[in-house]
């Protein structure tokens with residue numbers, strides 16, 4: 013039996029320093045041998061957001077032992093690693109540079125191929141770490157920096173069907189949390205507070221709800237939360253606003269996903285009704301169950317990564333590395349960090365994001 017590929021993944025695009033070793037099992041399915049994620053929440057808490065220089069410094073301090081820990085926990089030797097995959101973008105350039113340089117140097121020192129990975133492609137392929145998934149599929153990518161519906165045609169082949177015209181969904185969660193006085197990063201806390209509140213208490217706007225296809229907009233929602241939050245006096249009102257915000261998001265995603273299903277089915281080479289949700293916000297249980305129910309209604313197979321693989325991690329970077337390794341898609345050691353690196357380059361450079369409202 014030929015040796016199964018062993019890939020080291022490295023992720024430092026924002027405020028998580030992460031390393032992972034993955035391989036394939038006998039059936040050829042990806043298998044995580046180790047996945048270490050070290051968050052920098054404590055570094056950035058007092059500033060209410062990620063400070064790029066502090067994040068980069070923290071990556072530099074931690075990268076070596078995080079990679080060492082990932083290798084130790086995998087039970088493999090350095091000499092058994094077949095390729096090193098590092099996130100090259102998009103993200104904060106000072107942060108990207110740390111993992112990228114480390115990955116290149118590591119690859120050069122053990123004389124193994126280096127693979128540059130798009131962080132968003134990592135999220136897009138993250139469900140492959142736990143489910144069999146055939147191309148093409150419809151992807152809803154909802155993270156701190158991106159909110160998009162994409163047709164995933166294959167490795168490196170994406171067609172954008174819809175995108176946010178202003179804030180990303182994770183950003184909307186984080187800003188709402190901040191207005192409610194919740195410490196950074198507040199997104200996940202909204203879900204906790206929402207459980208205690210009345211979701212019907214506040215009527216919040218749903219920007220471009222009845223126009224713009226499956227494009228999204230969350231900025232108006234944030235402004236409305238800002239106005240209401242100024243008059244909030246009790247804990248109960250705070251819970252009600254968190255619950256109303258989350259209910260509004262659910263309604264927006266429900267409607268826009270239905271539109272995205274139609275768009276997806278109209279695409280060339282449409283085969284199966286497969287819907288994947290990935291990115292940090294995909295960890296939200298209410299959003300997961302609402303979208304799962306919609307998929308049942310519309311006969312879609314719904315696939316979510318396990319919660320620990322929704323947020324930033326290096327197993328998803330190694331996953332892209334594994335697919336690229338099998339196709340011998342290697343990169344040179346002068347590969348640059350790309351702070352901006354859209355999955356669908358054509359759509360990203362359309363004027364006004366190409367959206368007709």
Ligand code: KG4
Nearest residue numbers: 155156157182199200291292293296323324
């Ligand atoms: O994918 P991710 O870890 O990093 C980026 O690539 O941006 O996503 C982080 C985002 C943050 O905005 C965070 O508040 C949001 O995901 N998030 C959540 C939840 N968990 C993380 N938003 C809502 N509900 C959650 N449970």
Ligand code: ZN
Nearest residue numbers: 135155323324
């Ligand atoms: Zn991410």
